Amino acid sequence: MKIAVLGAGAWGTSISVNLCARHDVRLWARDASLVSTLRADRANLRYLPGIVLPPALALEHDLARALDSAELALAAVTTNGLRETLRAMRGSGRGTPLVWLCKGFESGQAKLPHQVCAEELPGSVPRAVLSGPSFAEEVARGLPAALALASEHPEFARMAARALHGPTLRVYLSEDVIGVEAAGAVKNVIAIAAGVSDGLELGLSARAALITRGLAEMMRLGVALGGRAETFMGLAGAGDLILTATGDLSRNRKVGLALARGTPLDAVLAGLGHTAEGVHTARAVAALAQKLAVEMPITRAVCRVLDDPRQARAAVQELLAREQKTEY
Numbered sequence: 001m002k003i004a005v006l007g008a009g010a011w012g013t014s015i016s017v018n019l020c021a022r023h024d025v026r027l028w029a030r031d032a033s034l035v036s037t038l039r040a041d042r043a044n045l046r047y048l049p050g051i052v053l054p055p056a057l058a059l060e061h062d063l064a065r066a067l068d069s070a071e072l073a074l075a076a077v078t079t080n081g082l083r084e085t086l087r088a089m090r091g092s093g094r095g096t097p098l099v100w101l102c103k104g105f106e107s108g109q110a111k112l113p114h115q116v117c118a119e120e121l122p123g124s125v126p127r128a129v130l131s132g133p134s135f136a137e138e139v140a141r142g143l144p145a146a147l148a149l150a151s152e153h154p155e156f157a158r159m160a161a162r163a164l165h166g167p168t169l170r171v172y173l174s175e176d177v178i179g180v181e182a183a184g185a186v187k188n189v190i191a192i193a194a195g196v197s198d199g200l201e202l203g204l205s206a207r208a209a210l211i212t213r214g215l216a217e218m219m220r221l222g223v224a225l226g227g228r229a230e231t232f233m234g235l236a237g238a239g240d241l242i243l244t245a246t247g248d249l250s251r252n253r254k255v256g257l258a259l260a261r262g263t264p265l266d267a268v269l270a271g272l273g274h275t276a277e278g279v280h281t282a283r284a285v286a287a288l289a290q291k292l293a294v295e296m297p298i299t300r301a302v303c304r305v306l307d308d309p310r311q312a313r314a315a316v317q318e319l320l321a322r323e324q325k326t327e328y
Helices: 012-020 034-043 062-068 079-091 113-120 136-140 154-164 177-199 204-225 229-233 237-244 251-260 265-272 277-292 297-307 308-319
Strands: 001-005 024-028 048-052 058-060 072-075 096-099 127-131 145-150 169-174
Touching: 001 012, 001 034, 001 251, 012 024, 012 048, 012 136, 024 062, 024 072, 034 048, 034 308, 048 136, 062 079, 062 204, 062 265, 072 136, 079 113, 079 277, 113 127, 113 177, 127 154, 127 177, 127 237, 136 177, 145 154, 145 237, 169 177, 177 204, 177 229, 177 237, 177 251, 177 277, 177 297, 204 229, 204 237, 204 277, 204 297, 229 237, 237 251, 251 265, 251 277, 251 297, 251 308, 297 308
Parallel strands: 001 024, 001 072, 024 058, 072 096, 096 127, 145 169
Antiparallel strands: 127 145
16 A cells, blocks of 8 residues: 655654555655655654664655555644644645544644544545554564554545554554544643652652543543543553553653653753653643533643642642542
8 A cells, every 4th residue: 555654753754664564655744854864864863763764665755746646644743733734735636545643632722633634624535543552663663562543434444454454563443533532632641740750759659540540531531522431441541541651752751750850841842852742732631621621630730730840749739638539
């Protein structure tokens, strides 16, 4: 199959490397200078160092050429960059079936990716979301991972899942687009909280409590948005949350660790060198939760720490001082 991967960050590069062993893959980046560097180095030293780009992987900075005769497009840009990418796709005149890999809410409007797609793409374009526990470096190295692909187009979902499924990459089908997206967005916020907890050396018991109660927050918001509760117990929910909240490769966890040390957010992000979706998502999630009357105390605490890292211990104390209640 001819596949166009849109976005040459860590995840776009990783999925391209993984897929090009069995497909004709073109990796597109908006920045022509980045594409030139990738061609010269045959590596993405900025976003995915240590991974060699296979000779079969084509690199493009012209979107029309990247999409030319493509049977499937994978949008691996950030959530905030998705709308612009979709508009460029539409301007190219191609109606390529789309799978997006981004996680989070669009800043300002608190819209999930499927809502952005509905506004920017013709309804005739088949589409799906791919999400789940996966670090880019590990997928690029061919280590085992499992993901969930959700779509309202069953036939397209089966085709896309067959294309993406491989020897070390298992793809499971779902119809719950909202649940998969909401889980992928909120888990990044909870991962920041877990990083703060670890940075303050509160212990493994505290981290486990945060992950568990964070999962409850994810589920409450997701169900309020129209997702299914069982989705949050699967790969896109519990699976991705556990990985992001505990794994040393997690950018959102690294943000929490740095905030716990009192590092200002601007300095944290500058040192990270990558996008940490949880930072942009936290406030959107908190505002949406307030609008829907969904209780999300951990998310509120994360927003407090993002505004002022010196409030980290106070935010933890506020969570511990909440009124006793039944678990369910």
